[in-house]
Each structure stands twice: as C-alpha cells, then as structure tokens.
Amino acid sequence: MASSRFWAAGGSSDSEDAEDDVTSEEEEESSSSSSDDEGAQKKGASRFMVGSSDSDSEDDKRVVRSAKDKRFEELQSTCDEIRNKMHINDWSSIQTLFDKLNKQVEKAQKVTETLGAPRVYIKMLVELEDFTNKTKDSPELKKKMSPTNAKAYNTMRQRLKKHCIVYTAAMEAFRKAPEAEEEASEEEEEEEEEEASSSSDSDAEGAEDGEGGFEKIRSAKDKKKDKILSMDPTQITYGMVSKKLREIVTSRGKKGIDRNEQVEMLVYLATVAKGPCQQVEVLVQVVSALFDINPSMNTHMAMPLWKRCVGTLLEVVALLEDNPHIVMDESFDGSEDRLEEPDPEEGEARVWGNMVAFLERLDDELFKSLQVVDPHTHQYLDRLRDEPLFLALAQKVSDYLARSSDQRGQARVALRRVEHFYHKTDAVYETMRRLAVAQHEAANLVQDEEDGDEIPDEDEAGVGAAGAAKVVVAVPADFTLSESCQELMDTLCAVIYKHGDERTKARAMLCSIFFRAIRDQFFAARDMMLMSHLQDNVQHMDISTQILYNRTVAQLGLCAFRAGLVTEAHAALGELYASGRVKELLAQGMSMSRYQDKTPEQEKLERRRQMPFHMHINLELLESTHLISAMLLEVPTLANANLDPKRRPLSKPFRRLLDNYERQTFTGPPENVRDHVMAATRALMSGAWRKAYDHLAALSSWSLVSRKDETLAMLRGKLQEGGLRTYLLAYGAYFHSLSLDQLCEMFELPEKQVHSVVSKMMMDEALSGSWDQPTRTIVMHATQPSRLQSLAQGFAERAAGLVDLNERALTLRTGGLRSDDDDGGGRGYPDQYGQGGRGGRGGRGGRGGRLPGLSGFDGGRGGGRGRGRGDRPGGGRFGGGGFSVFGGGDARFQGGSRMSGRGGASLTQLGRPGGFSGGGGGFGGDRNY
Template sequence: MASKFWAAASSEESEEEVTSSSEESSSASDDGSSSGSDSDSSSSSSSSSGSSQKKGASRFLMGSSDSESEDERRVVRSSKDKAHDELRATCGDIKNKMHINDWAAIQTLFDKLNKQMERTQKLTQSLGVPRAYIRMMCELEDFLNKTLAEKPKLSPTNTRALTRMKQTLRKHNAAFVEQMQIFRENPVYETEEEEAPSPSESERGDESERELNTEEEEEAKFKQVRTGVVQRPKDKILSMDPKEITYEMVQKKLGEIAMARGKTTRVDRQEHIEMLTYLAGVTKGPVQKVEILINVITVTFDMNQPTQNAMTVPNWNRCAQTMFDIMALLSDNRQISLTDSPPEEERQEEPEAGAPTLVWGNLGAFLERLDDEWNGSLKTLDPHANEYMDRLKDEAVLLALAQKVSEYLEAQGELAKLAGVALKRIQHFYYKTDVVYSAMRKLALQQAQESAQAQEPAPAAEAEVMDGEEVEGATELIVVKIPADFTLPESCAELVEQLARVVYQHGNDNQKGAAMLCTVYFRCIRDDFYGGRDMLLMSRIQDQTSQLDAKMQVLFNRTIAQLGLSAFRAGLIYECHQCLMDLYGTGRVKELLAQGIQQHRFQEKTPEQEAAERRRQVPFHMHINLELLESTYLISAMLLEVPAMATLQSSDGRKRIISKPLRRLMDNYDRQSFTGPPENVRDHVMAAVRSLSTGDWRRAYQYATALTCWNLLPQKEAVLGMLRSKMQEEGLRTYMLAYGRFYSSLSIAQLCDMFELPERKVHAVVSRLIADDGLPASHDQPTGTVVVHHVEPTRLQTLAGTFSDKASLLVDLNERALAMRTGALHADEDDGDGRRGQDGAQGGRRTRMGGRLGGAGGFGRGGRGGRGGGRYGDRERGSGFMPESGFGGGVFGRGRGRRQNTQRDDSNMTQLGFAARRRA
C-alpha cells in the first residue's frame, strides 16, 4: 500500500514539473525515473488500475488519460516567455510569406509584429529591443530592396502592398538605424545555433552562462542606444597635469564639443560642461578663456528646449555667473571684441598681448535667452508659494547683467544691440509702481553690498568642479554675486525715459513701438492719462495692430486696459468706457491680456496652438487684476447706459445702445425668477443699475462700494469720492429723463436735497438736458423751478421724423452699394470729405476715442465727421488682435462708424420735431 502511495505522488510531481525547454523536461524525467526505479512496477500497476476506473470522483486523481502519450508533459510558461515565443512565431510567418512574395500578408503580419513588440516591452518593462525583432527588420529591409531591384510581376494587390510597405518600413526603421547597424556588424542567427554540435552537460552549462552574459551585454548596448545615454570612460585630459596640457589640445577639445552641438543622441551635455569647466582653469590666455566660457553658456542652453520646459535654477545661475566672468575678462582686456560671425581660420596659438582679437559671441542674445528662461520658470511656479518670491529675487541679477552688457555695447559702439538691451531693461520697469521699484532697488543694492563684502570672489561650486567632484552636486551651491558697482537711480521715471530715448534713436520699428507702449503703460499707472493718451495717438500704432506680432498685440491690449483704468481714476467715465468696451466686447479678456486660456464651447484648439498661447502668457506679478478691470468697465457702462435707457423710455422706443455687454447682463438678470443678494461683481453692478434707474443713487452707491476690488487702489478714498459725485449727477439726469414728464414743474431746491448736489451743479445738469433736447422744459428763475412743457409732436412732425430716418438709411445703403460696386470704398473713406458742414462737429464727437479723447481724429468708429475726422471718423478696421490662435475681434476694431449714423439721425429727428413744435 505504501509503495502505491509514493508511486502516485512521484507521478503527480513529474506531471506538474515546470520546465523551459524540451531538453530540460526530458532530462528531468530521466532523473526522476532513475531515482524512483524501485517503484516502477507499483506505479505502472496503479496507473493501469486507475485507468480502468473512469467514473466517480476518483477519475480526477488519475495520472493521465488513455489518449495522452506517456512522453508528453504539461509545460507552464511565464507571460514574458510567451510574448517572446509569439514574437518569434510571427517572424517565422513573415519569413514564410517572403518566400512566396505575398506582400499583402507580409503587411498584415508586420502590423501584428509591431503590436506584439509593444506588448513585449510592456511585459518585460525594458526600453531595449529584442534581437529577433532587429533581425527581422534587417531581413525584411534586405528582401524589400531585393524585390524592388528585381521588379517581379505581382498582382495589383501585392503591388499596392509593396508600395505601402516601402513607405512604412522606411519611416519605421529610421528609429532603429543604430541597432540594425550593430546587428549587421555582428549577426547571430538561430539556424547556426541549432546546427552546432551538442556538447556535454558541463560544457553546455558553461556555454549557456556565456550566452546569457553576451545577450545581457547586447541588450544593455541596445538599451543605451535606444535611450541615447552611453557610459563612456572619462577623457584622459581630465587626469593630466595642467602643465602638460597645450593650447592645441584645448582647441581640439573645443572643436569636438562644437561639432557635438545639434546632436540629440549619444551626447552627454553634463560631461561637456564638466570638461569646459576644467579647461577654463588650464587655459593659456584670456582669449581662449573667453572662448571656453562662451561655450559653457551655449552648451548649458542646449541642455533644455524652451518649448518644452524652463531651464533649471542651477543651470540658470551657472549661465549668469559665466556671463559676469566674461564681462570681467572683457573689461580687463579691451583688445578682445565679440562678433556674431565665427572666425574664418582657427587659431593655433594664443594671440599676443594687446593684439586686437575677435571672438565669436553675442552678449545681447545670451541676455535675452536668460530673460526668457527666467520668465518661463516663473510661469511654471505657483505664484502663491515661497518659491515664486525667491525666483523673483533673481531679477536683480538680470538688471545688473543688463547694465554691464549695455556699458560694454556702448563702449564698442554697437548701437543696434544696445537698443535691444535697453528695451529689455524697460520691460522690467514699465509695470512697476514707485513703491515696488523702491523695494526692488533696495533689495538689489543690498545684494550688491553683500557681494562687495564677500571675501571669496569665486563661487564654491567652481572650486568643487575643479577638484573633480560630481557637477550635479556642485551646481546646487552656485550663488550668483551681483557686482559691487551696480547701481539704480532713485527715480524710475528718469531711468525709463533715458532708456526709451536710446531705443528711439537706435532701434528698429518694432523696438520703437514696444518702447512707446511701455512708456504709455508707465505713465498710465502714475495717473498721467492725458500724457499717455497723447503719446498713443501721435504714434498711430492703432492703425497697424493687425501687422503686429503676438507679443506686441498683447502689450497693446495691456496698455489700452491700463489707459482705461487711468481714465476711470481721473473721473473720465466716457473715455474709460471707450478704452475698455472692445476688450469686453469680445468676451476673451484673459486671452487678450495673456493672463490665462479660456475654453470656448464652439472652438477647439490644437495642442500646438495651446502650447503657443501658454508661452505667450505673462508672469503672475505682471497681471492686471481682472476683477478691478471688470468693475471699472461695468460701472462706467452703467453711468452711461442708465441715462440712455431713460431717454429711450421717454422718446417712444428709439434704439440707442451704448454697451451691449451690459444690456446682455441686464436681460439675463431680468429673466431670473429669483434674485438673491449680490455676490460677485456682476451681481453688485446689476443691483446698482436697478437702483440708479429709479434715481436712488444712494443704494446704487452702496452696491458699487461694497466691492472688495477697490482696496487694490492706492487712492481709494479719492476714487470713491469721484464715484459718489458721478452717481449723484447721473441719478439726477436719469430721474429728470424718466419722471420729468409727469411733473408740471420741479423745484431746484428740492432736487438739491434729493441728490445732495449744490444748486449750481443741478442748474448745469438740467440746462444741459434742455439744450440737448432731451427734456422739454425751461428755467423759471424768479421762482427757482424748472417748468416742464407737455407738448406732444403732431402727426406731421412724427411722420417727418420717420421719413427722415428712412431717407437717411436709404442714402447710406446706396452710397455703400455704389462704393462696393466701383471698388472705391476705402479710397472714399480715406479722402475724409465727410458730410461737409453740418455733421462735422457731431461726427468728430462720436468717433471711437474722439471728442475729449482724440479731438477730431480719435481712435475708432464714429459718426460722419468733417475733414478732420474723415468720413466715418478715424476708425480701426481691426481684423482681430490675435493671430492664428483664434483671438477674434480687435480692440478698437469692431466697425467703420457708419453704425453711428442712427445717433445723428435721431438727433436730427429730435431737432426737427421740437423746432416744428416751437414754431407751432
């Protein structure tokens, strides 16, 4: 009984044995049979007895069935081995199809092979490529070239498959060129391995170990080629005595590093930086040292791509410190000059002391790249974290470096490059208020003082690199030291004006335009609205907005937004609304100001467009507060729109819309069935609109001042006082227009008490309404009242007004149709003939930023002006401020001003009606 039990156990263990090849399984079975020879008879008897019983639960304990052979074993293989077997099987199928020129099947199997290849790499978790796959690619490429050379007769299906396979394989094998080249140099075929004589067991074990090691080395080599990182032994020049290193050896290494630029694989930039840092300490003269330091900057720039990610802080610090070292060498050796063109002949020895020498390099381009990398790093950081504030402190390094480069370029007489550096310096100052500039100046001077007090001029990182330690650990210790002679003037206005003068004298058109916009922005944040407005109008840059690049368009939009905020702080409500209305008319304020990306329902952007827009964004510390901007625009629109709505009610439904965004918000607000207390900016403004439309200026003022964005203004009390007076005036005007017709007379004293205005101001507002024919009334000075005239226009007067409107519209359409037919639309508009005489003053007053903002010229659309304003005023035909990214609708670019003809016709009709009434 015991022998039967152990025999059954041995048979079950032999059946469940796990093997990797047929030879191992057979040898294992031989060993098992030899060890268990005593129990052969018992096991055979048990198997025979078990085979005779085929019913019941005992049949599941049988060793084998009758249909199975005794030599077969169940093999359990891992998923990795199965994946490799499937890969080899597909390669075998491709070889079989190659013998019969079945290119349609080859194409199908090729796609299957690539999918199996991806699955194999996921299972093995390796970046390497199996040798069987590389072997198949080589054979398939050779067979394809052979077939194309022989040009056999194939069926149309196979011909199309061959053509497609030719294009597909060429693109596919481009990623495996180096692996295929290594395989062709040392091919190993499976057939050769199979035909080799079988050695003994000990020799087989040794050979398997050697083959395993060889395969591991080959896989590691393929992985290195695939990832582009190849470990190489360090150059022998690093271990040589510095005295043995000659000038030619250093130049040779510089040439090798220069030749490696542009390559993306099998190049270790960190090793190049280590080599250049070492060579900088063993140079034979200042000229060669300047060349090495310039190569350090270029190699560091090559370590990252600006379109993907920003430069790391250690690399940025290394570049900045290297540029300071270059500036120190150039100041000590005046005979060395930098040039944009590389020298024609390589130097074989160090030039003589004092001899003029040209070295390739462009300090202005290096400075611009550092500035871009600094801005890029700020965009990737959280603006509310401490890292952002720490990174902002590096701005002092940029300013000190820009000052040094400016001094060098001015001494060399390179005025064109000097203008570019001056513009970069302006772009660091134009958005700063006096308080921010003072804080930055104090920090920069403190850093310069600390650098002057430091005893060790060389950074510790450079000393560690010279000792041969790892560069990655050394770069963390690099601290850029600002030169001790770095200074900043106390007045930021004088500095910006001086730099702008340099750009105006020596810069190109784009640089001059950018400097002008920065200067306007600088004046606006200091409440010089009229100075900024006049400079902007004289530049005529609004006429070329469609030709500007994306950065200039963003700067123009930011300047216009700041101009509107300046006008609001000065109490110029109409000018503020005209500046901001087109920014908010498009509904894409964030995109226009480059302060974020908005997702639109009916617009999809490609990844390239999104990446370009993200690169165009401005850092957080340069943002204009959107809540303050929205509050300013909506309140200015409210102060203009509410009296217009009252005029609309009292004039029998004539259409006059000043702010479409505000009207849209009002319609949505009126359609709501339930309105709770105001929460955001729009809710507060809508509640203020409702209160002001009834003349309740006190409640409207409470809603407007409840906004928290007013705390961002340094002159908060003055702005709120101005807003209070504007609310009182517009409340009086709205009350008179909406409810004046219900009175026979109104007391001036009572109006003064209701709106808390002086009698002189109330008299001025009412007189203006009477003069503009908005209120049919007159002053009764003895009694101190305003007498309202309840005279309705006659039927004839009403028909005359309607006829005047239709006739004016008909003339306008005929002129436009004739102009489009003859193609003289733009020529007629540019002639500026206008409606000679009667509508000149009114047209110039209704230009986009005409009237107070721009006189007869002005910015945008308007009524038909005289010669000064052009036929349609001085308008913008903007086709959108932003380029390919879908920025629609241009600032100051929404029309040609003929839309304002209705206002002129409305005023004509009113004049006609009331004139006839007076005559009656």
C-alpha cells in the same frame, strides 16, 4: 561520462579545476567531433537534442571580446562591403551601406569614449571621394548606369560633399602620410590593447566563474577619462586646449553625447586656458553647452543652470572689459587655427559669440519659469528675486555694446530692460532697488565666510540632478539702479527710438504709455497713443505686440476711470469686452468654448504667450470698471428712451446683462461683480443714488486701487449727477415745476452743480423746461407722452381700425363694394358669398374675405394675384374658411406671402380640406369635423 563529470565537479578541488582548464581545448575538439558523429547517426526529433546537455554547455569555453573590438570589426566589414560594391559600380547599395557605416561610427565613439573619427572611417571617406570624382570624370561609366543607379550616384555625391566638410582636416592628413599614420595608429591600438589586457583577463575569469561567459558591463565610474584631465595643468599647451575645444564643439548635438560631461569638460578647459582670448572662447561654449542641457523650448531651464549661465556671462563681460582688444563677432567662424594667444598690440582678436542673443535667451527662460511656477508659493517669490541679477547682466552687456558701437544690439538690450520696468509702480521699483543692494551685501558675507567661488562645481550645481542644489551668484558690486524709475525709462526709450527697428520702437512706445497710465498720467499717455497711430497698424504686428497693446489699452481705461473720465474709460474698455474674450486678449488665461475647437499646437502656443502672475491686470477690477462706466452712461439713456426710441445702445454687453437680470423671477442679494452693478443700476434708475453707491462700494476690487478714497469720492459724485439726470428724465413729466433747493437736498449736490446739470439737459433738449429765476424753480413744459400713454394710444388706434374693418365688411355683404382697380392694387372684402376681393395685379394682393361664407358654395376665397409686394395674398391672415356642406374654404391663388390661406371647416366628411399654393406659403387647413 559527461554527466558524471558534471556531478563530480561540485566536489572537485581547485587543482582539478586548473587541470580541466589546461585540457579544455583538447576536450572541445574531441567533443565537437563526437557530437558531429552522433548527430549524423541520430534521426528524427532526437537529433535536435544533440549538444544541448548541461555538460556540453559547461565544457564549451566562451571567448570574451571587448565591445571596442566588436565595433571595429563591424566597421571593417562594412567598409569591405562598400569596396565590393564600388568594384561593380552599385551606387544604390553604396548609399545604404554608407548610412549603416555612419551609425556604426557613432556607436564606436560611444564605446571608445573618443570624439574623433576612427582611422578606418577616414580611409573609407577618402576612397569614396576619390571614386566619386573618378566616376564624375568618366562619361563611359555614367552611360552604363541605369536611371535608378544614376540617381543614387548623384544623391551620394551631394551627401558625401556635405559630410566630408567636418572631416576635411583628417582627410588631408591621411592623404599626406597614409602609411606613417597607419603605423602610428596600429602602435597606439596595440598599447591600448596591452593596457586593457589585464582588465579583460580579469573580466574573463569573472565571466567563467560567476557570469556565464558574458561580457562584463563597465559602470560610469569605470569609464576611462580623457587624457587632458589627467595631465598636469602646466603641461597643457594652447594647441591642446584649442584641439579639445574644437572636438567638443564638433560633437554638439550628436546622438548619445552626454551634455553634462561636455559642460564639465568645458569648465575644466576654462580653468586651464592659456590667455584671456582663449578663456573667452571656452566660456562662450560653456554657455552654449548649458543651454543644450535643456534643448526643448516648451520647458524652462532649471534655476541652477540659469544662474550658472548668468555667472558665466558675467565672467565673459568682465574679460571683455579688461581686454578691449578682444572683439566678439557672431560672423566669426573660427576657422583660423591659432597656435598661441594673440598679442594685444597686434590688433583686434575676434572670437565667436553673440551677447545679445545669450541675454535674450536668458530672459525668455526666466519668463517661461515664471509662467510655470505656482504664483502662490515661496518658489515664485524666490524666482522673482533673480530679476536684479538679470538686470545687472543686462546693464553690463549694454555698457559693452556701447563701447563696441553696436547700436542695434544696444537697442535690443534696452527693450529687454524696459520690459522689466514698465509694469512696476514706484513702490515696487524701490523695493527691487533695495533688494539688489541686500543681495550684494549677503553674497559678500557668504563669500567672506566660505571663501567659495560664485559658480560651484558641477556636482554642487546639480546639473545632473535636475538642479536640486542651490547656486549662489552674487550681484556685481558696481551695479546700481537709478533712484527715479521715470528717468531710467526715458533714457532707455530714447536709445530705442534712436537706434531700434520698427517693432522695437512700437513695443517701447506701448511700454511707455503703460508706464504713464499706472502713474495716473492719463493725458500724456493718451496723447502718446494718438500720435503714434499704433491703433491703426496693430493688427499687422506680431501676437506678443498685440497682447501688449491690449494690456496698454486696459490700463488706459483704468487710468481714465480713476481720473473721473467715464466716457473715455468706457471707450477704451468697451473694445476689450465687445469680443467676450478678455482673458485671451490680455494673455491671462484660456477660455474654452464649445463652439471653438483648438488643436494641441494652438493650445501650446497660447500657453507660451501667457503673462506671469505678477504682471496680470486684475480682471475683477477691470470688469467692475467697465460695467460701472457703462451704467453711468446707459441709465440716463434708458430713462430718455421715450424721447428717442431708435437710439442705439452705448454698451450691448451691459444691456444684455440688464435684460437677463430683469427677467429673473427672484433676485437675491448681490454676490459677484455683475450682481452688484445690476442692483446699483436698478436703484439708480429710480433715482436712489445712495442705495446704488452702497452696492458699488461693497465691491472687493477697490482694495486694488492705489487711491481708493479719492476714487470712491469720484464715484459718489458721478452717481449723484447720474441720479439727478435719471430722476428728471423719468419723473419730470409728472411735475408742473421742480424746486432747485429740493433737488439740492435730495441729491446732496451744491446749487451751482445742480444748476449746471439741469441747464445742460435743457440745452441738449433732453429736458423740456425752463428756469424761473424769481421762484428758483424749473417750470416743466408739455412733453411727449409716457410709455404707458404711448401704449394706450397705440391700443386705441388698433381698436378703431378693427371697428372700421368690421363696418366695411358689413357694407360689402349688404351691397357690395368691390376692390380697387388693377392699377391701385387695392384690398378686397368679402362679398355676399363670402368670396374675398382680388387685389391689383401690379400692387399689393387683396385681402381675402374676413368672414366665412354662409352659403352652400365655397368659403372666402383668397386675395389677388398681385406680383408686387404681395405680402398677404392668397387668402392671407384675413381669409376665412366657409362653413359649407360640400367643402371648406379655398386659397389657391398664388402670391409671395408669408402666410397662405387657411382651409375652411367642412360640416360633413365629404368636404375637402383647404389647401395652399402661395409663393411664400405658410400652412393650409386640414381640419374636418
């Protein structure tokens, strides 16, 4: 019958459907009773199929309940469970249920779209607090508790104490009039149910007709807006704005809260605020809410959000300037409930906020965005154009802090401004100054044409759309940059030196040194660095300050090189290149090494420290400057190596590169910086300074130098002097005299300069010679032998020693000199049996027989058993194995040698191989023929 009704329903009319709806309840009762009877009669697997037909599911009517009702029923049931556990004093269960209740409250707030706590929840908090106090005052209840239950009670008491701070006002109101508020809340709930009844009925009809009885999900557009948004602005009071603002502030950071909606609500509250004081309070919360949209410190804030923050803070600063009685205080908690706008004549009106913290956060977000954006795109240039806007805000904030006598905050803001100026040359500063004027004029034109606000609405700003739209914020009309960047830097640094802390002063000093170095004021920058003693304490500073110190030292080295001070330039840059991690030290990249493993956290921190591209120091220019400085210092030293062979190298990285370059079998034309410098070094070592200059002038990094022609002229002069020194040191020993005129012609130097260079070399005893004034020549004196002569002399000495040893060996074999006595630790020589002499016990071990024994006995036995510096005992390198019929040479005597005796060779298979047993043993013979 039910199946026939199902098929008949497809062709039934609307009147029949209506009749079915009227009688649905009666049919449900009858069907349920009949299904129970059938289930009781059937057995086996068929009884599980009872009630599973399509006719049963079609006849049953699904009751549609709103999500709000479901949430409140869950809250009520949880509260009832907590009350039951309170009767039996089960604090462990109460603690678990309390966590569950808090989660249900958050879900209920999402559904009801209200920020306040439900009435049921407030009542439960009051009951829990009263019960906790009752248990605390009752020692009998505490004695009956188990240790686990007592621990849960103490934990619950502490948590409840902290949790109730947020709901203190609501709990006090409930204690004063619990019944009246309960009746009022019931009436409000009834009104809300009546308002929602029509929509729920329509939802229910739609559910029965097309959605299978499930609850209809409302879209975001159908959400009920806040009551204050639909009110007439003239009806909104000061207390209503304050109450709504407090609700929004309380809900910050909670899970499930839409941050974009909070910003929209706060922006609306700022437009309906009653008075400048309340408007400042709301605008400060707008800035905080905008920062909350991007809570992660690893990602940067979107550009539209950043501009909106700047525009909002400019409004705040303007209000503070127009209303001097408003004082922004970070320690102000806002617990005092103002019922009306404070009167300016009554005194100061304090509001919460910290302009310095907001400004530093904006600066950090701008810095992070420049780190992420590709520097070779127009987007990077557009981001750099926002810098004048930030500087305008910083100047406004600095003026406000000066009026409020906040000297510490003024020093912090001054440091932020200094960090935007110290790396800019005069040309870049002038360009930014013109850009600020152009931006202000362009913004005024746009405002006149469109008559629009500086800060668009929420949809135009694109907060929800990830900042897709463009936000225009005008540069204030009264913002001007000083014509001289030097005067501005001096003024800001004076404020920091007077009112800043130690870190702020150190960073300002480094920025000032950097600023002077890029303007070729080397001696002033060097004196500031030496007088500040920053190099002594920089290792104890934070990492960002250490990076700034490294950048300053690099600029000092470049400045010294441009000034022609090669020694100072090498001393400054040598510290950076000694470690081999220039990129990391300057925060301009990450060098991955196979010998160094970094965790993901370390890599993330290093990436956050990277400098933006427009603040980079060109590494190619830095490397070329360092290598050229090292070349000019090392080449004369290499030419003078015969006079002082033990002299330490001035630049180990340069020596290493030169050794690798000289080992190459084939050296092609130079390609990179190192190849050019090494080719120039090889040419300069032979005195060919013109060829060396051509190699160095071909470097592409000279285009980055501000005074290119002057720098290359300085480099040419240094190469001429270096070539002259190298030529005299390398080839001076081959001449009896050198003509002054010929040297001037070869190196294209004036006579006075050549005379000065040669005289200085004579005074330093690097050149053995003297001036002959009448003939204008340098008379060379007898000098040390050349390297070839030194090697030949050493070879001759070793050959003579070998001949002497052979003669002594022959003498010992023919008639036998023995080794010295034990006191001297002498050497032993082979006797007639090929036996090596033994050395003294207290001295050096004697050397074994040099020649093999030719008799039928064992071969040359090892040297003495001396326990002193026995570096070659035990038949060392000079012990010869015996050619014996019975066995090879033996080297069994002990000693601390590097090499023990070698076993002799045996002519038969019966011979035993020579072994070794030395303290420092090397190897033993194991050969049989």
